[in-house]
Amino acid sequence: MWQHAYRKNDLEGGGGVQQLYPVQLDPPELRWGFIRKVYSIISIQLLATIAVGAVVVSVKPISHFFTATSGGLACYIILIITPFIVLCPLYYYHQKHPVNYLLLGVFTITLAFSIGLTCAYTSGKVILEAAILTAAVVISLTLYTFWAAKRGHDFNFLGPFLFGSLFVLIIFAVIQIFFPLGKIGVMIYGCVASIIFCGYIVYDTDNLIKRYNYDEYIWAAVALYLDIINLFLSLLTIFRAADS
DSSP states (O other): OOOSOOOSOOTTTSTTOOOSSTTOOSOHHHHHHHHHHHHHHHHHHHHHHHHHHHHHHHOHHHHHHHHHSHHHHHHHHHHHHHHHHHHHHHHHHTTSTTHHHHHHHHHHHHHHHHHHHHHTTSOHHHHHHHHHHHHHHHHHHHHHHHHHHHTTOOOTTHHHHHHHHHHHHHHHHHHHHHSOOHHHHHHHHHHHHHHHHHHHHHHHHHHHHHTOOGGGHHHHHHHHHHHHHHHHHHHHHHHHHHHO
């Protein structure tokens, strides 16, 4: 499946488009088209998340209903678990149009609502700091991964380490619920989570460049979108603990 020659400008096979990484088999222009499609979907997801989150944060009655009434709390729990439930059918129908886009819309909006409620009682300064740092980190890591892939680096080895780290992070979160470790523990959790999701951004971007099939654009977008959102929430945890 792999070639053993790296062509910078193959005018016959690639139309002058440079290969993304050495020994790339598929035509570069097709892979670039796939990458643009994935990032377009992610951009729409992020814009929808910002819009929904801004409405939830700005309109106080919304957050008050979800956090101060019994019916609202039940709806809040439903909103939190809905994205995880939607992921199951999305995994099986991510190649079936237009069901995949419909499920993706439900997934994004419900998750955006949950994020908005998380930010509702956080100061605007903290939210802005976390958002700016998230944007800077995501752009930097994305550019680095493309640069490293072009020079032959492969980040597929990160998969098992990141999965194990994520499992430890989940257990740590459960421990925090029953045995709170205080402000320092929360900041340590946020720092470790930030590092893990930085690793996931590199890992999933590398998969986007090399391994995803062209019909897996929805799943590729979901993976990177979740990495970005989780990085933002991790940084938000650090800034919120430091601000308190």
